[in-house]
Amino acid sequence: MKLIHPIDVHTYRQHPAINISSLKAFSRSPAHAMVGFEEEKETTDAMNIGSLLDHKVLGTPYLWTTSPFDDYRTKEARSWRDEQEARGVTVFKQDAIETVERMVEAVREHPVAGRLLAEPGKAQVGMFGEFESCERKGLIDWLPNTTPVIVDLKKCRDASKAGFRRQIGQLRYDVQAAYYRDLYRDITGETRAWQWICVEDQAPYAVAVYQLDTESLDKGSSTWQSWIRQWMVCEDTDSWPGYNGDSIQIIQSPGWILKDETLP
Amino acid sequence: MSNQLQVATQQSQPLSAFSSENAFVSVQRMAKALASSTLVPDSYRGEANLGNCIIALELSQRIGASVMAVMQSMVPIHGKPTWSASFLIATVNSCGRFSPMRFRWVGKEGTDDWGCRAFAVEREGNLELVGALVTIAMAKAEGWYGKSGSKWKTMPEQMLQYRAAAFWCRAYAPEIALGMHTSEEIHDTQVAQQVVQPSVATTVTSSVVDVTPTPPEPKPRKKKVEPEAIAVAEPVPVPEPEPAPAPEPEPAPVEAPATPAPLPELVEETVESTLASVGATYEQLVKLATELNWWPTPEAYPTANDLTEDLKKWVIRNKRGIGRAMMKAGGAL
Secondary structure, eight states: OEEESSOOHHHHHHSOSBOHHHHHGGGTOHHHHHHHHHSOOOOOHHHHHHHHHHHHHHOOOOOEEEOSSSOSOSHHHHHHHHHHHHTTOEEEOHHHHHHHHHHHHHHHHSHHHHHHHHSSEEEEEEEEEEETTEEEEEEEEEEESSSOEEEEEEEESOOSHHHHHHHHHHHTHHHHHHHHHHHHHHHHSOOOEEEEEEEESSTTOOEEEEEOOHHHHHHHHHHHHHHHHHHHHHHHHTOOOOSSTTSOOOOOOOHHHHHOTTOO | OOOOOOOOOOOOOOOOTTSOHHHHHHHHHHHHHHHTOSSSOGGGOSGGGHHHHHHHHHHHHHHTOOHHHHHHHEEEETTEEEEOHHHHHHHHHHSSSBOOOEEEEESOTTSTTOEEEEEEEETTTTEEEEOOOEEHHHHHHTTSSSSTTOHHHHOHHHHHHHHHHHHHHHHHOHHHHTTOOBHHHHHHHHHHHHHHHHHHIIIIITOOOOOSSSOOOOOOOOSOOOOOOOOOSSOOOOOOOOOOOOOOOOOOOOOOOOOOOOOOEEEOOOHHHHHHHTTOOHHHHHHHHHHTTOSSOGGGOSSGGGSOHHHHHHHHHTHHHHHHHHHHHGGGO
16 A cells, blocks of 8 residues: 655556446446456547646646647647647647636636645555455646645636536545545555545636545445445446346336425 | 356345335334243344334344344344454355355464455355455554553454454455454454543544644543544634443353364465466565665675565565556566
């Protein structure tokens, strides 16, 4: 069990230990999880923007450049882009860079987020630990030296409390937070709180900082453990069931329809 | 292909005490009769425990067990209802859906690696259902082992089996446990939490607005209060939390007489057995380790026996990830 800092993302990704992103697919079904294991995830523009944001805010290593071309219709433009990609350099258009710079500025100027990131700390910390004789890993965005929190920087469309709460539920950020908190505690013996710095990717680039409550973390904790156990069983038996197996299940209308007496 | 129409039928549910007022009145009458019996356990006896009897009746109907079996096997620990592990195993064995539960052992007795998994075969589909591995190392890491009076020290084999059975039930037949834990689990985790909590309280629960490098002295934990967000703002004086009253010590649950354990099948995981389980050779592993930079100098280990103890353990821990990486690499190996 260890923390590794600094760790380059490539080394981290190559490590065969299980990570939370792979486990999240178990929230739908093992069959969905298997698709995620088997298919390489393609890097999207949104993911690239997120990486550039991490790089500019946290100082994580990232190779990128600005495109001198408006589009890639010409042979020369395509050839230049392919050459960059072959070198592992991500190409951004000027407007994307400007957007990220505004987001960075907004984060740094935010009274809480700015202070949290300004204090000494470590960016991109790799964690490797065990759970039931199986190795698991995680990558922390920001670990301040003194404030006892683990910080995750999130780019989002809606950083309001209601909006981000929905996103927590949809993308199971709660389970991710618990997974990281528990892994960090297993390795260091220290329990840290979990905070997100959320920054919107559109003007006014609003920023909010949220700390996940203990109840949600504890619930998330049992969820990731159940996913990892499911994963081990699925891998060991090479069985990846979908939703229902072979049976027909009774389904009911949503609770709000059944409770609403004004509906015909 | 059969064109027989498959229709899902809603099975008639047994009467629930809480389904209607009439049902409740009827169950209450039964509960009164039980509470007046001198043969039921203490926690169900007398007018004050009518509620417990109603719950026992409800549970017995839900899981199809006799109410006496439920009363004998449901143990309240720190106010939470729990099952005895032997009851869970007996219920799985008698439900008809699975073969009797058995245990597969790993590691060497007396070491931290010693542990077992519960398994049973689902009769429909003939699928072997293997539960999570429970080891002494896990019991230690979770704080179950170290507490004073822990049965993990005196009856490790039985505790490993009980915990493995509880994990198995939760994964494959959660409807049998109805979300309840076993008495052994609750007993272990309650105490383990008490051991772990002070550090949690220090950093999270006690509303610390802390930017100083020196952590405050651990304070006695108050009852569970949602932490305030840990801010990076100016330090604010923190009111001294009052020490929580010590919880009433619960008597340790009385173990049901131990059923003779099945003969353990001793299987120690090795690098070779791990690789065999993922269908790979040692040469393929070394090639992959080189390509993916898993080890600093893979060429230093020409055979599996040359691996350091740490690397051997690393291979065993990562066997599923290695298997998946092997599959992805496919013909390249």
